[in-house]
Amino acid sequence: MKPAGRTNTPKEWALAIGGGLALSAGLVWALRGGGDDTAPSPAPPPPPAPIAAAPPPPVAAAVSAPTDLxxxxxxxxxxxxxxxxxxxxxxxxxxxxxxxxxxxxxxxxxxxxxxxxxxxxxxxxxxxxxxxxxAGPAAPPGGDPTPWRLALSPLREQGRMVGWRLDSVAGLPALGRAGLKPGDVLLSANGAELISEEKIMELPQELAANGRLQIVYQRGNARREAVVNP
Structure with missing residues (x-):
């Protein structure tokens, strides 16, 4: 205890201030966990969301090959x-x-x-x-269309098929008997236009089934009609 009337010396003031600072630092050190100054580990990132698998591509419907060839x-x-x-x-x-x-x-x-x-x-x-x-089939249905296809040539105008030119009647005597001649152009048969190879190949069947073909043909600039019988 200091005597009455005595004042503190500068040295004593310095010691007092230094002790206060030391005490404050100790309190801060204790509050921070006893000197463990390592920063807390960051929280692990959330796992990535699962990626949905792409659906399989659609499978095209198979087209079966014909068996009655x-x-x-x-x-x-x-x-x-x-x-x-x-x-x-x-x-x-x-x-x-x-x-x-x-x-x-x-x-x-x-x-x-x-x-x-x-x-x-x-x-x-x-x-x-x-x-x-x-061995093949017993007989082509309605007759053999090969003579028709060999005796006729497709006629096109501006890229569009308009009929079939008769090149010869040697293999198609039925057309000769109906009055047709080489150079005539067949336009339709029984009302159906002859604008495809498939239609020409169907003519023997149609002739056999109906017993006649109503042929519209062109000779020069004139259109004519003829009835073809088997």
């Missing part, structure tokens, strides 16, 4: 030839590389037979008088 006509030649194939009750004119509905494709034409390629591999179509291993 039959050979209705055949022509070999330096241009690769052609085959008239019956499938599903309809006739199709195929050249090498062209395919039927369902994907069956004509590979090549050989004497007396046509070689096609389908999902199960190569297949052979031949006429009824071929060897047993290459």
């Amino acid at each position: 039959a050979l209705a006509g055949l022509r070999a030649g330096p241009d690769g030839g052609m085959a008239i194939v019956v499938a599903g009750g309809k006739q199709y004119l195929l050249r090498p590389g062209r395919a039927l509905p369902g994907g069956v494709k004509l590979l090549r034409v050989e004497p007396g037979r046509a070689i096609l390629a389908g999902p199960s591999g190569e297949m052979v179509l031949a006429f009824a008088d071929a060897a047993p291993a290459m």
Whole structure:
């Protein structure tokens, strides 16, 4: 205890102030956890949201190849030839590389037979008088359309088919008997325009089924009509 009337010296004031500062620092140190000055670890980031798998692409519906194939006509030649194939009750004119509905494709034409390629591999179509291993249908339905296709040439105007020019009546005597001549252009049969190869190949069937064909044809600048009988 200091005596009455005595004042503190500068040294004593310095000690007092230093002790106060030390005491304040100690309190701060205690409040902060006893000297552990490491910063708290940051919270781990949330896991990424799962990515939904993309749906599988749609599967296209398979088109089955026809099973009732039959050979209705055949022509070999330096241009690769052609085959008239019956499938599903309809006739199709195929050249090498062209395919039927369902994907069956004509590979090549050989004497007396046509070689096609389908999902199960190569297949052979031949006429009824071929060897047993290459047996075809008993007879083309309605007759053989090959003479019609060989005797007629497509006629186009501005890129559009308008009819079929008759090149010869030697293979189609029924047209000759009806008064048609080479150079005539067939326009319609029984009211249906002849603007596709498929329609030409259907004419033998139509003639056999109806017993007649009402033909509209053009000779020069005149249109005429004729009735074709078997």
